[in-house]
Amino acid sequence: MCRSNHQSGSFIQYWCFNLVPTPTMVAIVLAQRFPLMSLACCLESLRIANREAGKISFTRTILTADDGPATSSSGIPLTPDAILSDVRFAPIVLVLSSYRPEEACQPLFLGWLRKQYRRGAIVGCVDTASYILAQANILGAHKVAAHRETLSSYREILKSVALLDQLVAADDRIVSSAGGVATLDMMLGVISRFSGKALAERVAYVLNYRPLAADAKSAETSPEGTIARVERRLARLIELMQSHLETPIDVATICRMAHVPPATAHRLFHRYFDTSPSRYYTKLRLERAQWLLGNSALPISEVAAKVGFEDASAFARAFRRMFGSLPSSFRRHGNEPEIIGSHKVERYRAMRCSAETTPKSTP
Template sequence: MDSVASKKQLFVFYLLPEFTLLAFSSAIEALRLANMVLGFEAYRWRLASHDGGEVCASSGVPIRTESSVAAERQAASRQGRPSMVVVCGGLNIQNHSSKTLESWLRECRQNKIAIAGLCTGAHVLAQARLLNDKKCVIHWENVPSFVERFGSTSVRTGLFAIDGNIHTCAGGAAAFDMMLHIIRRDFGEDVVTGVCERAIVDRMRNSDDRQRLPFSPRVEEHHPALTKLIERMQETLAEPVSVDELMADLGLTRRQVERLFRNALRNSPARYYMKLRLERARLLLQQTSTPIVEVAFASGFSSASHFSKAYRDAYGCSPHEVRKVNRTLFPNAEIALGSDLYRLSETAVAYQS
């Protein structure tokens, strides 16, 4: 009985304004279902916020919390001490962090309490200097601006990362996978299988599974060489290399590579590479106030004029027009980190046309 009791854990979910409901609920549901499979309350949780009041998700759904930062700071040294603090981020993350929150998170680390960030929660952890020398992940839409701001962090492209007592997750359904790994660590594979069966989930994904294959249909598996080429493209967006260099050592001819791309992605390798670079530029324009010429260089363009022409050809408007319209229609658009970024850009483009 003592061994079972020692595995019981308490999670504190700290909700930031505009947090993403999918990531939060996925994490909670994994723990709830684990309790059902086990037949006892192995996992407990409580919800916290800055002042212990109501917090609205990015969808507008209000969630009532029961604890504040002040109360959690006191609980850290008492019986209610949590096993893990989970920071639930979402949109406009730079508006919602605070020195008080960051100090509390550092105290948690000093007290050997595990810390996790869901979705853009990694931004708060980085701001609190908890990701120094740690590998981490963040939602793919937020990678460009995150790297620009926290260049010393080791950002991965997987679903989640566990580095010591620091956990980060890309958000969305990946929060379920991260919690499954924690449950497997605590209670084994059979419990995870039971959780997946109840959640109608076919499998537990691994930490290094890709968040996405850009511009790709969701219904098919892809050739390993195709995935490798795309990874190399993503690693060299700021300093593009030739397709022949990218495909070196893959054992394929140029014609085979061209066929792979056209069959799976309906693009040539060169065109697909350009789409990745322009997507990076688009996200930087929306998420940061970086000068447009620096956005161009960060996206692999040697001149602002070449970048502007390529961007207009792809999206029907110039980088200057997108940034101007975004600032007019959405004053917080340059720091609106989260899953609504493409919707903002599409609205801005439609407004221009």
């Protein structure tokens, strides 16, 4: 099996052309709070690939990490097609997770993943699922893409894993996506590998999608990254702030290290972010704390220390000013499924139930 070429122009070209007998089974494994957009990218790309090929090139089955129903991060519940033990082998296994991937790292699921990989499956991880694959001990020296919000944290936690600041990556039998619409690029690579580049390009065309560059940096897709390409001085300042979240340094020192006059730094931050450098720096630290609270079991005092707050009370006050809740409250409720308008649904159900159970009056 050929390895990927990291110098390719697009992710479709990222794969070696490798035809296998069809249909090819794809097992999509969902963790609790899975990303719904990424699931849609997987399902729609496979559906359109079959339509455009004029035959069933891919079949798919949806599984969950705990064999029970899974709820997306947006509150949409989904029942699996089968349980893990029903699938002895799938040539392609894709794991989707977002918040709290450690909850999916149960022995039964990790053992199933290891068996799939040992039997020759291509295994993909989306968003935070690189954490799950690392716990299953199947990443080894393989390079994987990581979401920019988790990159620095995972580099601390998963020290032996080669995490890339990229939207997509392919390294032999490990494929990865940083999440979101970049998952579609990962799927185009999978389709190209199993059914040819022409079909992958046709799928992209039908979806009105322009594939990303293979070496696209996730930072380049953020507002900060977009601005930074235009204003390199601002990029240097932000990079230094991001590399000193745990041990903050004063803005004057950052300006000196970036070779940017303090007055210029203030002008740039006000122009592009409508805030001062110090407030922007604090925002970065608190956003990092928010992620740690939602995605780790670290005590709140340790979270505070990891973003440069020696006093937990001062950290709690700053966190509340930024996000409107205390760190303890955010940890309890912040990662619940973000159900849009669910109160309306519950109200409708309650009204319908009441109408069905209330005896009708006779004339």
